[in-house]
Amino acid sequence: MSRTVRDQILSALAGIADPERGRDVVASGRISGVAVEDGVARIMVETTPERAGATEPLRRAVEAAAASVRGVKRASAVLTAERGPAQRPPAAPTSAAPGPAAGRPRPAAPTLPGVKAVIAVASGKGGVGKSTLAVNLALALQARGLKVGLLDADVYGPSIPRMLGLSGRPDSPDGKRITPKVGWGLKAMSIGLMVEEDTPLIWRGPMVQGALDQFLRETDWAPLDILVLDMPPGTGDVQLSIAQRVPLAGAVIVSTPQDIALLDARKGLAMFRRVEVPILGLVENMSWFTCPHCGGRSDIFGHGGARDEALKLGLPFLGAVPLDLEVRIMSDEGRPVVAVAPDSEAAAPYHAIAAGVVDSIAKAHREPPRIMIED
Ligand SMILES: Nc1ncnc2c1ncn2[C@@H]1O[C@H](COP(=O)(O)OP(=O)(O)O)[C@@H](O)[C@H]1O
Ligand SMILES: [Mg+2]
Secondary structure, three states: HHHHHHHHHHHHOOHHHHHHHOOOOOOOOOOEEEEEEOEEEEEEEEOOOOHHHHHHHHHHHHHHHHOOOOOOOOEEEEEEEEEOOOOOOOHHHHHOOOOOOOOOOOOOOOOOOEEEEEEEEEEOOOOHHHHHHHHHHHHHHHHHHOOOOEEEOOOOOOOOOHHOOOOOOOOOOOOOOOOOOOEEEEEEEEHHHHOOOOOOOOHHHHHHHHHHHHHOOOOOOOOEEEEEEEEEOOHHHHHHHHHHHHHHEEEEEEEOOHHHHOOOOHHHHHHHOOOOOOOOEEEEEEEEEEEOOOOOOOOOOOOOOOHHHHHHHHHOOEEEEEOOOHHHHHHHHOOHHHHHHHOOOOOOOHHHHHHHHHHHHHHOOOOOOOOOOOO
């Protein structure tokens, strides 16, 4: 059903000239993906960061042409940057994988060769310290002798390059595979390494998926024991689709004490449960504040909310991390505390959380695998 609509969209797009490349937009390889789901068409239009503004009229024409196809209720076309250091081979419009169709069994997300486990660090909202936790957790796992990678899946607000002190585009010796950057021993990949921070690209759903699939599958991660995914904040559709597309061994949920009620842990949990991803546990960040002058401890946000919530929900509580000025300064300078001062008091909670995560992964996967059926 959606196939025929998709073909009609491609025919409609073949009527649009590509002035820059001299053919129609399909023949010129400009369209890098078309997906149709429930009458909603999503089309990816390739450009370069420098030409994004100039390609905007073309994007609008593509969107209008797709919207005029019968059976299309809504069409959205987004600009995507040319992939990696290499050029995308021309015309692969079949490459956009449509989302899973409702009512059919969903195949398990393909595993990543040479990567033993992928875990997600997720949060109900932004600014709760998700990336800080992802970085320091990855480093603490590494300190346990594991080979660890860190994938910045927060394509809207990538912060892993800054937190690991990385910059510059990753190499691609063969023009196809991407060699991850290495920061403090961690293999790392982020959209922030591929485009300038203020690039006026429109990162929306389809692009998020395209970029992530690419980073996940075309980066030379192997061999890794654990790949840590810094998820975009929230537990909505974008997060759901990542959880569906990545073979997750589990998710760590992070929250601040004052946001724990807002986190709507149940909703977040329900999302991961829908895709059969075990919740490895809850982490409370900015849990209390220790005064650097007098050493006094203040529960400024009412510490302990996450522990209670975890208990109520029957989830492991992985630990609490205090609000620590040093942690903030160091992570914003690309000097994560677990790498720079592994034996410090500030690093201790991360080591404890890493131990809990390793335990939780082992427990979650001792149960027999279940067959996944979409409801
Ligand atoms: N435990 C902490 N103590 C002090 N500052 C923190 C702590 N955790 C995070 N931060 C700071 O809070 C800000 C937001 O954290 P970040 O990890 O970027 O959150 P998110 O990824 O959830 O948006 C950053 O400036 C970070 O350095
Ligand atoms: Mg972040």
